[in-house]
Amino acid sequence: MKKIVVVMMLMAVMSVTGCSQKAYEDYIKASEKTQAYKSGKTSIHVSSKVTFGEDQLSIDEIAEMSEYNDLRFDMTLQYNMDEKKIAADMYTNIGGAGMDYHYYQEGEKRYVRLPIIKKFLIVEDNAKQTSNPFAGISSRWLNMLEEEDVVQGENTIIDSAEGQVKAKVVTISLTENQLKIFGNEVITLLMSDGFIENYLESNMDREELVSMMKSGIEHTDIKDFQLTIYIDFDGYVIKETLSMCLDMEEISNGKMETMDIIVEKQNWEIGKEQDIVLPEMKEEDVIEMEGLESMDDIPWSLKIGGKTWEFYKYEK
Numbered sequence: 145m146k147k148i149v150v151v152m153m154l155m156a157v158m159s160v161t162g163c164s165q166k167a168y169e170d171y172i173k174a175s176e177k178t179q180a181y182k183s184g185k186t187s188i189h190v191s192s193k194v195t196f197g198e199d200q201l202s203i204d205e206i207a208e209m210s211e212y213n214d215l216r217f218d219m220t221l222q223y224n225m226d227e228k229k230i231a232a233d234m235y236t237n238i239g240g241a242g243m244d245y246h247y248y249q250e251g252e253k254r255y256v257r258l259p260i261i262k263k264f265l266i267v268e269d270n271a272k273q274t275s276n277p278f279a280g281i282s283s284r285w286l287n288m289l290e291e292e293d294v295v296q297g298e299n300t301i302i303d304s305a306e307g308q309v310k311a312k313v314v315t316i317s318l319t320e321n322q323l324k325i326f327g328n329e330v331i332t333l334l335m336s337d338g339f340i341e342n343y344l345e346s347n348m349d350r351e352e353l354v355s356m357m358k359s360g361i362e363h364t365d366i367k368d369f370q371l372t373i374y375i376d377f378d379g380y381v382i383k384e385t386l387s388m389c390l391d392m393e394e395i396s397n398g399k400m401e402t403m404d405i406i407v408e409k410q411n412w413e414i415g416k417e418q419d420i421v422l423p424e425m426k427e428e429d430v431i432e433m434e435g436l437e438s439m440d441d442i443p444w445s446l447k448i449g450g451k452t453w454e455f456y457k458y459e460k
Contacts, residue, residue: 167297168289171314174375181415182225187305189408190217195401197393205399212239224418228252231420248422255425263431264423277333284329288322302374304382305412311382316371323369327361365391384409 192215198206216237223230230249235242246257254267289295297314334340335354367389374383386407392400
């Protein structure tokens with residue numbers, strides 16, 4: 145009898161391990177297959193909800209911080225990289241004040257349509273080309289997923305942008321310790337070889353920034369992290385959801401208690417031809433950053449939803 149129990153236990157352990165390894169392999173293959181295609185549509189939704197320690201705040205601070213209880217970002221992206229065309233509709237909502245943006249790319253030309261002035265701002269990448277740290281970040285992420293009890297998989301049916309579909313669900317669960325180690329490694333990789341300096345303001349101290357980011361990771365409790373990936377019958381990643389809760393009482397001296405974060409991403413029409421029609425841009429409708437800086441008729445202060453929002457001029 146004992147031998148039967150032992151054999152059954154070993155079979156159970158082996159089946160779980162096999163499932164975990166198979167789920168990991170399915171995730172890697174689906175990610176690579178999805179990223180290989182150069183056309184399709186993607187939507188991204190990011191939302192966060194913050195709770196505050198009101199007993200640590202003044203009445204004025206409570207009124208000000210309540211505007212940031214709910215933050216939201218939405219983007220719908222259509223892309224055809226064979227023609228080097230991208231069109232994206234974006235929406236942000238901070239404290240009840242919402243604003244739409246539109247991003248367009250054709251070849252090396254990139255524009256953002258600004259709703260305040262109704263012009264297309266030319267987007268320039270002035271950063272010097274240095275080493276790319278993201279390959280290292282991706283490699284470290286994949287190594288972490290191979291650790292025990294991180295990846296599990298099962299079959300299900302989900303609602304997608306193209307209707308109900310059969311899908312394999314891959315669930316990635318990471319501990320707080322794993323996430324903090326990974327976060328510190330990401331900071332190290334981003335700071336290596338001068339990469340992050342391209343995006344720093346001239347008055348920002350590099351070491352101070354690193355110390356601040358690592359301190360933020362150390363003094364923030366990460367709870368309930370879960371990443372779920374849905375893979376369709378054809379082997380494409382069609383949906384991803386990420387959720388986690390950050391306990392920030394220590395780092396904010398009790399003023400901010402928790403932040404719940406949800407990220408949802410969907411892919412559809414993967415590999416299908418995309419007819420992207422970019423808006424006609426007349427010369428008078430296009431502006432460069434220097435021109436934006438010199439404009440005096442921009443409403444740098446707007447009152448939206450009962451709150452006054454300040455927009456600051458660009459400074460080199």
